[in-house]
Amino acid sequence: MGPVSAPPPPTSPAGRTGPGHTHWLRVAREAADDLATDTVAREQAGKPPFDEVSRLREAGLLTLLAPAGSQGGGADWPTAYAVVREVAAADGAIGQLLGCHYFLSWSARFFAVPALAARTEELSAAGGWCWGGGFARQEPPLTLARTSRGLVLGGRQSYTTGVLVADRLAVRAVREDTGEPLAVVVDPTRHGVRADADIDTFGQRLAAGGSVKFDGVPVTDDDVLGPLPADEDFPSPRAALASPAGHLVSVQLLLGLAEGVLAETREYGGTGRAPWHLPWSAGTPHDPEVLTAYGELTVLTRSASALADQAVEAVQGALALGEDLTYDAYAGVSALVAMAEAAASRAARESTTRALDIIGPRSASARLGLDRFWRDARTHTLYEPVSQRLREVGDYFLNGAHPPFVLPS
Structure with a gap:
């Protein structure tokens, strides 16, 4: 086995013509400086970070990765990574919250067909959504069942980053009839969704972590991004x-x-x-x-x-x-x-x-x-x-x- 080498240098993705890396790094440093002024007091209070998320949204950091043509920042992943690192140096929990948001808000590009991915990203950018959740396996899994009323989501996710402040939750669910794992997006304001601040960790207190229960939550076809790999499978x-x-x-x-x-x-x-x-x-x-x-x-x-x-x-x-x-x-x-x-x-x-x-x-x-x-x-x-x-x-x-x-x- 030879040494690990990087693929060829990237080309600029279509539709990403935002202000550029230098601009967003400056914005991130300003946001980090703002957070640093009261990090200790906020962390010790441990309240859900609604104000912190508002600061990120006002700075344009929540829509950083969305194409500029869909009201996003038009930035790339290297820029997003640099922003997470800058924010985390001032406030580790908000850095985690923001990093999780970037990964989940991009997840449609990994798991959905292009048309659905573009539509999801456009809605997210227009609404300035903050994303929470996670796709890691857990037992028992969330289940997605087809009923006479359509698809419904049930179960409980034991730990979900950002659940207390998220505008959308991205979760892993298993189809009840086939056992196929799927990536599903849920509006936490829907009937049957209940988030609880019951995760009492000694760290990451401002990452808005908690559990979330889904009790017969209605799910549309567009809410199902696509399949996740099963244990015996490997994706493309x-x-x-x-x-x-x-x-x-x-x-x-x-x-x-x-x-x-x-x-x-x-x-x-x-x-x-x-x-x-x-x-x-x-x-x-x-x-x-x-x-x-x-x-x-x-x-x-x-x-x-x-x-x-x-x-x-x-x-x-x-x-x-x-x-x-x-x-x-x-x-x-x-x-x-x-x-x-x-x-x-x-x-x-x-x-x-x-x-x-x-x-x-x-x-x-x-x-x-x-x-x-x-x-x-x-x-x-x-x-x-x-x-x-x-x-x-x-x-x-x-x-x-x-x-x-x-x-x-």
């Missing part, structure tokens, strides 16, 4: 890109958390707020141990970032190939994203833990809120364990095995 390479594209959102979230905590701890020590009095005393910014620790964390985070940049280029190139993408090329992209996620996971866990050690006991102050970075990173890595990513990379490297199609949690 084009549809299979949903897996690495989704996991690359996780990479950007983790890198944002790592970069965010390092920036805050550096600022805390550099503004005189830390009680550093004597030069070269333990814990000062001239302490060799402190310098070594920051050096190690910087190298770890920058290395993960470089790998993530390669993965972003590979995913964008694969998306540009469309139906010309081969299974072998898809496998290389998927393995590269798995490497990036493993590296980003380590960078986030190490940085969010050791940065607190550098500050010392003062980092336990609730007023500083530095613990939120650790809690957000640890909660995310529990839902997206890195051990599976490492096994996929090892199997690909040793045996040339194609990584499995696994949608992010």
Whole structure:
């Protein structure tokens, strides 16, 4: 097996003639600066992030990926990834919420026929929808049954990102008669949908997570985006890109958390707020141990970032190939994203833990809120364990095995 290589450079997708990467990165930084002014207070209050979603909507970030011709931002995935990372550095939970929104709002392009995908995306952009939900397998599954009244959705999804604030939910359901898994879009205001804020995690408190119950919810044919792969099936390479594209959102979230905590701890020590009095005393910014620790964390985070940049280029190139993408090329992209996620996971866990050690006991102050970075990173890595990513990379490297199609949690 040769080294993983990226597909050819992407071409500009039709209909995407928005302001460009530089504009949206500036908008994201402004939004992140706005969120940073009260992140600690909002995170500790833990209220559903209606105001935060409004801020993102007003900035145009919710419609970032939709074509400019359908009232969208006309941006591409590399731009969306950069935006998620920028926001996550200021507020990890809102970064997760936004990343989940981007993946789910794009999901019609992976699983629906082109006409339905375009119609869904146009409605989403026009309404400024915020998307929540998820396609990961769960037991028992949601069921989609055909009755005399038409299709109805039933069951309970135990954890759904964004459920408390979403304008649309994208979920995985199984046809009751055939067992075929399907991607389904649901308006949460429909009769029979009930969301509960019953997920009491110690991190990602502002990601609007909760459970959602569907009790005979009516579903139209246009609400069914298309089939998801069953256990024994593998989708086309084009549809299979949903897996690495989704996991690359996780990479950007983790890198944002790592970069965010390092920036805050550096600022805390550099503004005189830390009680550093004597030069070269333990814990000062001239302490060799402190310098070594920051050096190690910087190298770890920058290395993960470089790998993530390669993965972003590979995913964008694969998306540009469309139906010309081969299974072998898809496998290389998927393995590269798995490497990036493993590296980003380590960078986030190490940085969010050791940065607190550098500050010392003062980092336990609730007023500083530095613990939120650790809690957000640890909660995310529990839902997206890195051990599976490492096994996929090892199997690909040793045996040339194609990584499995696994949608992010």
